[in-house]
Amino acid sequence: MGKAGSTPTRVNADLAETAAVVAVAENRSFAEQINYWVRLGMQVERATSAEGRQVLEVATGAAQFSMLASEERTIAHATVDARMAERVAATSFGLAARKAGQVTVSIDDDGTLVEVGPDGSRRPL
Secondary structure: OOOOOOOOOOOOHHHHHHHHHHHHHOOOOHHHHHHHHHHHHHHHHHOOOHHHHHHHHHHOOOOOHHHOOHHHHHHHHHHHHHHHHHHHHHOOHHHHHHHOOOOEEEEOOOOOEEEEOOOOOEEEO
16 A cells, blocks of 8 residues: 555546656656645645745736746746646547538557548548
8 A cells, every 4th residue: 555645536537647757757647746736736725825826817818928037937827738738638629620510630550640521430541
């Protein structure tokens, strides 16, 4: 069993893959890397200082990046990236495009580019 007080949870595959790579580079275990990112995110969201509120305002589009110091811009960019990745993971862009009558391109399980028509027809490229 893990450390006292730990709780099993699921992590999205893309985050798990990235965490595994970063964990090695940062000399952390996988769990330590996930916990580090969770704590970092928690601190950003809990920020009660004027600087913390400014970072969140910038990340939500209510203010400009130029108003932040370099370190704050880094945090704001990371926040935006995380929110974008969350939305991308939850959205099927190909399906939405095909419903709109557009042809899409995808990669199949073998790594081959495949054209997918609005009707669902597939053609290797």
